[in-house]
Amino acid sequence: MTSQQIEYFLTLAKLRSFSKTAQKLFITQPSLSQYIQNMESQLGVKLFDRSVNPIRLTKAGEICLHTCETIKSAEENMTNQLADITELKTGSLKIGATFFYASQMLSKSVSEFCRKHEGISVSIIEDNSKNLLEMVKTGELDLYVGAGSFDTKNLDVEELSTERMYLAVPQSLETPNLSEDKLLTVDDIRKSTMKMLTASMNPLDLKLVKELPFLTTTSMEDKLFEICRDFGFKPKIALSVRTSETLFSFVNQGLGVSLIPDTIAKFGNFLDHPKYYPLEHPLGTTKICLVSRKNSYLSKAALEYPLMLKELVDIGTWRV
Numbered sequence: 001m002t003s004q005q006i007e008y009f010l011t012l013a014k015l016r017s018f019s020k021t022a023q024k025l026f027i028t029q030p031s032l033s034q035y036i037q038n039m040e041s042q043l044g045v046k047l048f049d050r051s052v053n054p055i056r057l058t059k060a061g062e063i064c065l066h067t068c069e070t071i072k073s074a075e076e077n078m079t080n081q082l083a084d085i086t087e088l089k090t091g092s093l094k095i096g097a098t099f100f101y102a103s104q105m106l107s108k109s110v111s112e113f114c115r116k117h118e119g120i121s122v123s124i125i126e127d128n129s130k131n132l133l134e135m136v137k138t139g140e141l142d143l144y145v146g147a148g149s150f151d152t153k154n155l156d157v158e159e160l161s162t163e164r165m166y167l168a169v170p171q172s173l174e175t176p177n178l179s180e181d182k183l184l185t186v187d188d189i190r191k192s193t194m195k196m197l198t199a200s201m202n203p204l205d206l207k208l209v210k211e212l213p214f215l216t217t218t219s220m221e222d223k224l225f226e227i228c229r230d231f232g233f234k235p236k237i238a239l240s241v242r243t244s245e246t247l248f249s250f251v252n253q254g255l256g257v258s259l260i261p262d263t264i265a266k267f268g269n270f271l272d273h274p275k276y277y278p279l280e281h282p283l284g285t286t287k288i289c290l291v292s293r294k295n296s297y298l299s300k301a302a303l304e305y306p307l308m309l310k311e312l313v314d315i316g317t318w319r320v
Contacts, residue, residue, distance in 0.1 A: 001039065003075065006068045008035050009047065013065050016054035073139035077297045092121045093301040096132035096141040100244050101288075104267040106145060109309045116308075120301045136293050142302040144291040145309075158290045160310065165284040167204055167277040168251045168260040177208050178277060186273040189265040196278075203280035206231040213238035213256035217247050224259060227281050248274075259284075 001009075012021045012032070022029040040047050045060035057065060079092075093113075097106055102124050114122055125132065125141060129148055135141040137154055150157045166189070169175055182204055188196040210233040216224045218240055228235045238256045241247050244264060251258050251274050265273065290306055292298060 091301045094123045094142045096125045096144040102126045147286045156292045160288045163286050164262045165259045168274040170254040172254045184276040186265045200278045204277040215239045215256040215258040
């Protein structure tokens with residue numbers, strides 16, 4: 001099998017559509033079909049069941065998938081090791097992150113890395129965390145930056161920083177039952193002022209806002225209900241949206257209150273911010289981690305970038 005056949009097969013196995021695969025690979029659908037048919041003729045087996053929609057791998061196709069992934073990973077490892085001989089003058093680095101982390105958190109570190117190592121081709125892949133972590137396991141990604149829980153049996157996980165949730169209240173919303181000494185500005189959070197540290201030692205009782213409409217993201221809804229339940233009430237959900245950026249914008253427009261991660265305040269390119277109040281709950285904090293595949297070869301580029309990223313986190317210049 002040629003590298004081109006492997007690439008075409010792996011893409012088709014992932015997308016499960018000849019038309020979508022042809023579009024992604026910038027070839028015609030008949031050409032793609034011919035490539036796959038030639039591959040099946042060479043191997044003497046059918047790789048795809050075309051009688052169903054979407055198409056799916058046959059048993060032989062599943063065996064071929066595992067082998068092709070192994071071959072591709074081995075080729076990339078060889079390329080990276082050879083590139084290392086050039087002392088980061090050539091090579092590639094593939095980083096995965098969810099949409100928010102990629103757009104808001106990685107821009108400074110990636111741009112600085114690219115300026116320092118002009119010969120390294122850097123790719124940023126944006127997707128949901130489940131898909132990205134699978135790509136790390138298969139070797140499609142060198143690194144993943146994100147929050148959550150991880151399969152440490154197959155992944156190397158290194159903590160970068162802690163993400164903390166705050167109650168975000170629209171500036172236009174009057175809340176006389178919320179103490180002013182707990183009120184934080186975006187600068188308090190960005191600069192870790194003494195006021196933020198003092199307020200965090202005496203966090204807000206979330207029950208004080210139980211009558212207000214809550215906004216949430218679909219991915220955060222279960223967490224919100226669990227946190228509110230522990231404070232003794234069920235939140236009144238006025239609106240549920242898909243992304244944290246949309247959630248933040250709607251809070252700013254006065255549609256309701258929400259729990260917002262401090263990454264929005266620290267890294268988001270927003271001019272206006274709501275009022276923030278500290279929250280204390282086990283589910284209110286999570287770790288932002290750097291993830292790579294366990295026991296796999298990492299190129300010098302994949303080792304150099306985390307050093308730069310961690311340095312920027314430590315000295316505070318990761319922030320925009």
